[in-house]
Amino acid sequence: MADHNDQNLTPSDLLLAETQSWNQLYFFIEHVTLKCALQLGIPNAITKHGKPMTLSKLMSSLSISPSKYPYFHRLTRILVRYGLLILQKHEDNNVDDGDDSKGYYSLAPTDRYIMKDGPWNSMEDQDSFFFKAWNCLGDWFRNEDPSKFYTAYGDLFWTKLSRDTSSGNWFHANMARDSRSFMNVLIGNEFKDVFKGLTSLVDVGGGTGTVAMAITKKFPDMKCIVLDLPPIVANLQGSENLEFVAGDMFQKIPAANAVLLKSILHDWNDEEFVKILKNCKDAITRSGKVIIIDMVMENPELDDEAFQAQLFIDMLMMVFLGSKERNKKEWEKLFFDAGFTSYKIILTLGLRSVIELYP
Numbered sequence: 001m002a003d004h005n006d007q008n009l010t011p012s013d014l015l016l017a018e019t020q021s022w023n024q025l026y027f028f029i030e031h032v033t034l035k036c037a038l039q040l041g042i043p044n045a046i047t048k049h050g051k052p053m054t055l056s057k058l059m060s061s062l063s064i065s066p067s068k069y070p071y072f073h074r075l076t077r078i079l080v081r082y083g084l085l086i087l088q089k090h091e092d093n094n095v096d097d098g099d100d101s102k103g104y105y106s107l108a109p110t111d112r113y114i115m116k117d118g119p120w121n122s123m124e125d126q127d128s129f130f131f132k133a134w135n136c137l138g139d140w141f142r143n144e145d146p147s148k149f150y151t152a153y154g155d156l157f158w159t160k161l162s163r164d165t166s167s168g169n170w171f172h173a174n175m176a177r178d179s180r181s182f183m184n185v186l187i188g189n190e191f192k193d194v195f196k197g198l199t200s201l202v203d204v205g206g207g208t209g210t211v212a213m214a215i216t217k218k219f220p221d222m223k224c225i226v227l228d229l230p231p232i233v234a235n236l237q238g239s240e241n242l243e244f245v246a247g248d249m250f251q252k253i254p255a256a257n258a259v260l261l262k263s264i265l266h267d268w269n270d271e272e273f274v275k276i277l278k279n280c281k282d283a284i285t286r287s288g289k290v291i292i293i294d295m296v297m298e299n300p301e302l303d304d305e306a307f308q309a310q311l312f313i314d315m316l317m318m319v320f321l322g323s324k325e326r327n328k329k330e331w332e333k334l335f336f337d338a339g340f341t342s343y344k345i346i347l348t349l350g351l352r353s354v355i356e357l358y359p
């Protein structure tokens, strides 16, 4: 007797549903195997070796006993499936011995971003902090807390970071890596026009200054201020054209030609968003502008893989901050609610867009 749920499914539907349910229920294994690769040091071992390496050489470089070969090749097999590793088969690969793992393993191009020095890969040392907030997400939909992070910690994200030095350092180090990577693309070619002609700029929520340092290096005549919370900038040393200012963007933003907001507005709800932008409007000159670097959801320029990444980060915003990523219509409404008259989406670089906002 077919289960009542199956009665409308054909046999092939049932078999497809089985495959889909395994993939949906066990999708987390991609994350587990990536973390395992990081934990074992596979990317660094291959990078250090300097060229593709056989499985046995990889195992010995990782001090993994040959007795684990029957298991280790299954880990590398799934890492190849996920596109984290590339397997180049031996020319004379003797497929008769059934060992399809023979060949040379190298890192996929994306790994150099994810594994070696990309942002957000040092979750190892923040396993509990980062992943605890994700557990039992359903609980949050049944309570009145502002975010799942609050449900997990009894603290808002920024409050917790300012109180917990190691998590705060982990977070700001990752934001700095994200900024270094993004600014290399933005300033490294013709997109530097965004900052052209500016004599002063305030990087609001500029963290430890990675973006501001990149800008002042490229534009030495520009005076840059990094505004961030006291615990973040307290011990940071500025330079001739870079100053760290402790403050609260909800209170006041120092005056300048332009204000930069990178990965800021997606941290806040609509009311807070408008408050920040109103303070930005008060800070810039009439001929000035606000430069926003953030995601524009449902961006037709982006492919499905990028859209999925944006959905992940939107979930991240919901879980950690109770905030959201916004589509073009949502951005535009809040720009006008904050009293700005016009804006331009200058360009899209990967997941994020550069938007200029005019008073």
Ligand SMILES: C[S@@+](CC[C@H](N)C(=O)[O-])C[C@H]1O[C@@H](n2cnc3c(N)ncnc32)[C@H](O)[C@@H]1O
Pocket: 158, 175, 176, 178, 179, 204, 205, 206, 207, 208, 227, 228, 229, 232, 247, 248, 249, 250, 261, 262, 263, 264, 267
């Ligand atoms: C997601 S991080 C972005 C950092 C940096 N803009 C970047 O993209 O790398 C958000 C920043 O906003 C800062 N922040 C949070 N609340 C703030 C406030 N009330 N006033 C100023 N900065 C604040 C945080 O300390 C953090 O550095």
Ligand SMILES: O=c1cc(-c2ccc(O)cc2)oc2c(O)c(O)ccc12
Pocket: 120, 178, 263, 264, 266, 267, 313, 316, 320, 321, 351, 352
């Ligand atoms: O954990 C994050 C990650 C981001 C992030 C990652 C990649 C992007 O292309 C954009 C943003 O941003 C965060 C953020 O703004 C925040 O306040 C907390 C956590 C994260």
